[in-house]
Amino acid sequence: MYDTKHEIRNTRYQLRKTNYEEVIIAGFGGQGIILAGKLLAQTAMTAGREVTYMPAYGAEVRGGTANCAVVIADEPIASPLVSRPNSLIAMNKASLNKFGGRVKPGGLLVFNSSLIDEKNLDSLDETIDILPVPADEFAVELGNQKASNMVALGAYLQKTGLFSADAAAQALPDVLARRYHKTLPVNTKALHRGAKFAKTTDSIQL
Amino acid sequence: MKAVFARTPSLKDQPTHYCPGCGHGIAHRLVAEVIDELDIRGRTIGIAPVGCSVLAYDYLDVDMVEVAHGRAPAVATGMKRTNPDKIIFSYQGDGDLAAIGTGEIIHAAHRGEQITVIFINNAVFGMTGGQMAPTTIPGQVTATTPVGREVVGQGYPLQVSELLAVLPGAVYVERCSVHNPARILRAKKAIKHGFELQLNGTHGLSLIEVLSPCPTYWRMTPAKAMEWVETEMTKVFPLGCLKDV
Amino acid sequence: MREKGDTSNGVSERTLRCGNEALAEAAVLAGLDAYFGYPITPQNEVTAYMSKRMPEQGRVFIQSESELAAINMVFGASATGKRAMTSSSSPGISLMQEGMSYLAGAELPAVVVNVMRGGPGLGNIAPSQGDYFQATRGGGHGDYRTIVLGPSTVQELADCMPLAFDLADKYRMTVVVLADGILGQMMEPVVLQEKPRPELPPKDWALTGAQGREQNIVRSLWLKEGALEEHNYKLQAKYRQVQETEVRCEDYKIDDADIIVIAYGVAARIVRSAVNRARQEGVKAGLIRPITLWPFPHEQISRAAEEFRIFLTVEMSCGQMVEDVKLAVAGKVPVLFYGRPGGGIPTVDDVLENIRQLTLPLKRLVP
Ligand SMILES: Cc1ncc(C[n+]2csc(CCOP(=O)(O)OP(=O)(O)O)c2C)c(N)n1
Ligand code: SF4
Numbered sequence: 001m002y003d004t005k006h007e008i009r010n011t012r013y014q015l016r017k018t019n020y021e022e023v024i025i026a027g028f029g030g031q032g033i034i035l036a037g038k039l040l041a042q043t044a045m046t047a048g049r050e051v052t053y054m055p056a057y058g059a060e061v062r063g064g065t066a067n068c069a070v071v072i073a074d075e076p077i078a079s080p081l082v083s084r085p086n087s088l089i090a091m092n093k094a095s096l097n098k099f100g101g102r103v104k105p106g107g108l109l110v111f112n113s114s115l116i117d118e119k120n121l122d123s124l125d126e127t128i129d130i131l132p133v134p135a136d137e138f139a140v141e142l143g144n145q146k147a148s149n150m151v152a153l154g155a156y157l158q159k160t161g162l163f164s165a166d167a168a169a170q171a172l173p174d175v176l177a178r179r180y181h182k183t184l185p186v187n188t189k190a191l192h193r194g195a196k197f198a199k200t201t202d203s204i205q206l
Numbered sequence: 207m208k209a210v211f212a213r214t215p216s217l218k219d220q221p222t223h224y225c226p227g228c229g230h231g232i233a234h235r236l237v238a239e240v241i242d243e244l245d246i247r248g249r250t251i252g253i254a255p256v257g258c259s260v261l262a263y264d265y266l267d268v269d270m271v272e273v274a275h276g277r278a279p280a281v282a283t284g285m286k287r288t289n290p291d292k293i294i295f296s297y298q299g300d301g302d303l304a305a306i307g308t309g310e311i312i313h314a315a316h317r318g319e320q321i322t323v324i325f326i327n328n329a330v331f332g333m334t335g336g337q338m339a340p341t342t343i344p345g346q347v348t349a350t351t352p353v354g355r356e357v358v359g360q361g362y363p364l365q366v367s368e369l370l371a372v373l374p375g376a377v378y379v380e381r382c383s384v385h386n387p388a389r390i391l392r393a394k395k396a397i398k399h400g401f402e403l404q405l406n407g408t409h410g411l412s413l414i415e416v417l418s419p420c421p422t423y424w425r426m427t428p429a430k431a432m433e434w435v436e437t438e439m440t441k442v443f444p445l446g447c448l449k450d451v
Numbered sequence: 452m453r454e455k456g457d458t459s460n461g462v463s464e465r466t467l468r469c470g471n472e473a474l475a476e477a478a479v480l481a482g483l484d485a486y487f488g489y490p491i492t493p494q495n496e497v498t499a500y501m502s503k504r505m506p507e508q509g510r511v512f513i514q515s516e517s518e519l520a521a522i523n524m525v526f527g528a529s530a531t532g533k534r535a536m537t538s539s540s541s542p543g544i545s546l547m548q549e550g551m552s553y554l555a556g557a558e559l560p561a562v563v564v565n566v567m568r569g570g571p572g573l574g575n576i577a578p579s580q581g582d583y584f585q586a587t588r589g590g591g592h593g594d595y596r597t598i599v600l601g602p603s604t605v606q607e608l609a610d611c612m613p614l615a616f617d618l619a620d621k622y623r624m625t626v627v628v629l630a631d632g633i634l635g636q637m638m639e640p641v642v643l644q645e646k647p648r649p650e651l652p653p654k655d656w657a658l659t660g661a662q663g664r665e666q667n668i669v670r671s672l673w674l675k676e677g678a679l680e681e682h683n684y685k686l687q688a689k690y691r692q693v694q695e696t697e698v699r700c701e702d703y704k705i706d707d708a709d710i711i712v713i714a715y716g717v718a719a720r721i722v723r724s725a726v727n728r729a730r731q732e733g734v735k736a737g738l739i740r741p742i743t744l745w746p747f748p749h750e751q752i753s754r755a756a757e758e759f760r761i762f763l764t765v766e767m768s769c770g771q772m773v774e775d776v777k778l779a780v781a782g783k784v785p786v787l788f789y790g791r792p793g794g795g796i797p798t799v800d801d802v803l804e805n806i807r808q809l810t811l812p813l814k815r816l817v818p
Binding site: 256260272274275276301305306308331333334335337338340349350351352359360 | 489490491492495498499502503513514516517518519542572573
């Protein structure tokens with residue numbers, strides 16, 4: 001509305017400066033979307049940042065989709081709702097279709113390339129930084145497909161430089177229900193796997 | 207003979223929002239089939255509840271109204287008394303009918319309102335996330351009975367049909383189920399009978415209770431949920447006709 | 452997200468919690484004796500949390516058959532001197548209005564949390580501020596008031612709970628905590644802490660059995676000629692005292708402001724960011740955030756309107772609080788409104804654009 005084209009193109013740099021990260025994590029129920037969101041929020045809180053986490057709620061979630069929004073900042077957060085995210089972690093095709101077009105120019109897309117074909121990216125804004133992560137494949141290699149959320153989150157953390165995979169792994173016991181604590185090791189490995197992948201992989205430019 | 211999956215005209219050709227294995231879809235189909243078989247679509251008015259089936263009007267192709275949670279029998283009363291020639295039915299869940307709307311259903315029956323009530327008993331509040339319903343069975347874990355329903359303090363399952371059958375104003379009360387094909391057929395017969403009573407001017411309320419699976423909040427597969435209706439629910443809610451005068 | 456209820460020795464660290472759970476735990480810490488509620492989105496987490504936490508503490512939890520029943524269960528528990536609360540969302544709160552009128556008439560303390568959603572009718576389950584009129588004017592019958600708190604963060608929501616119980620006990624009134632779907636559902640870091648209870652008047656009116664004392668009666672029926680009128684004057688005197696002593700309000704950068712935005716709850720968070728952005732652009736904007744919606748900060752707003760500046764009210768409704776702002780301003784300065792109803796949420800950009808447009812003429816006036 002009032003941003004000049006130039007400003008828009010540099011959004012990501014502005015973000016780094018103002019430190020106001022708005023990310024949407026989306027996928028289908030059972031992919032651990034909520035857990036990934038809570039873990040990001042918990043990690044941010046432990047690091048002393050301002051943070052909000054907002055799930056999609058009510059009947060909206062019964063159709064088998066799941067999504068949540070996390071805002072991380074150094075100032076009081078205005079709204080926990082995110083209509084135009086800087087970053088999107090898309091774990092399945094439906095969520096890429098739903099949220100892909102909303103990512104701000106110059107933003108970041110991390111997507112689960114195990115389930116999403118690259119041809120689905122055609123309609124995205126060309127200034128977006130895109131990182132395909134074979135999250136399910138890595139998770140299966142590590143012995144638990146359910147850890148694909150952690151692979152994607154690890155890649156996202158690395159790519160944004162927000163927090164280390166270690167920091168997230170340390171926060172994990174706080175968000176994971178106690179009865180799942182036996183999965184802590186595989187989830188930790190998955191975070192690191194994702195981070196390592198992002199460190200060594202160039203993102204795509206459309 | 208009709209083809210097995212032929213869609214009856216009063217059922218819209220539209221995918222529902224119900225979870226896989228949910229009983230609401232089956233019950234909708236039965237209601238629609240009965241309306242078409244009796245050829246009363248042109249004079250029928252339905253009342254949707256507040257619950258998972260709040261959007262019943264998106265699937266049933268008859269005139270329908272959406273009303274406040276639990277108040278359907280009172281709304282039905284207003285409709286039937288001012289339009290005695292119309293066929294009025296309400297479609298209500300166990301939260302809607304047996305919790306917040308207990309007063310309305312008892313008094314509609316008590317007054318002998320000439321309406322047909324389809325009462326879907328799935329032992330939980332589906333729409334709000336699987337909380338205890340008055341019909342939740344002892345020991346059943348729900349969002350608000352974390353250690354299972356304890357009869358001391360949380361009460362026994364409320365047997366609304368038995369309660370209503372006592373009232374002279376209720377002329378027909380039957381409990382059915384939709385957990386297997388034979389039961390589905392029987393349920394359809396019961397629903398049809400309920401509508402017929404209203405059609406032939408029998409004075410009084412008819413209520414057809416339908417035991418209906420909610421795989422999502424019973425946390426079961428659809429197949430397992432069907433089985434659970436048979437093995438657990440019918441123990442607390444015995445099937446059969448409670449009253450037909 | 453530590454183990455729920457890990458509040459040994461009454462002090463807890465910063466944890467990440469959703470508003471619904473935070474307010475529930477805060478109520479438990481505030482000495483809640485009994486919770487009564489009926490499920491409704493978007494406050495279901497309160498009911499679910501209480502179903503576990505209250506029995507753990509040997510306290511009372513009942514999932515009532517309706518909101519009508521819930522508010523009357525609160526009436527019953529409160530009449531015996533216990534701390535009782537209920538929570539719901541808009542349609543359920545509508546059903547409670549009768550009970551709230553009786554609570555007011557009988558002068559019983561009670562806490563009612565409304566996690567507002569879109570209306571009217573069944574509306575939707577999205578966040579909204581459409582119940583301001585109902586909360587501040589009273590949806591029930593008769594000349595009564597309830598204290599209304601409008602928190603804007605999860606922390607403030609939690610902090611409102613002990614305050615609500617204390618105010619309820621102090622004035623023998625219902626205190627409504629007016630949250631919305633965002634506050635109820637969002638997670639934020641929060642510190643939950645047992646607070647020392649201030650000195651409160653003894654509940655010598657409570658029904659505890661007339662052992663060694665005269666009979667106590669809790670009632671709202673006053674039939675003798677003039678008795679109800681007198682009872683009403685007594686209530687009004689109490690309400691006046693509340694208005695004089697309990698107003699809570701926050702202002703932000705208003706001293707030199709050319710435009711003051713008034714907003715409460717979640718809308719105020721959004722406005723605060725818009726104010727900051729406006730300042731970065733050189734527009735002198737400020738924010739007044741009523742925390743008590745009744746008693747309304749009439750005086751603070753009136754004082755701010757002594758100088759010429761533009762007032763803008765921002766709400767997640769079609770404009771309800773704006774009427775109170777206009778009353779407070781009493782025509783001294785222009786009061787404009789921006790809002791979105793039915794689950795629409797104003798964005799920072801929307802509010803900023805409004806601020807820009809409204810201050811444009813000022814720029815022209817002062818070169
Ligand atoms: C006055 C009011 N209180 C609460 C609610 C929330 N609510 C919506 S549906 C429902 C219960 C649904 O359960 P049920 O009737 O068993 O139907 P189901 O969803 O299981 O089919 C509740 C409590 C509401 N809409 N209005
Ligand atoms: S939650 Fe239960 S009642 Fe509701 S649609 Fe799903 S299965 Fe059916």
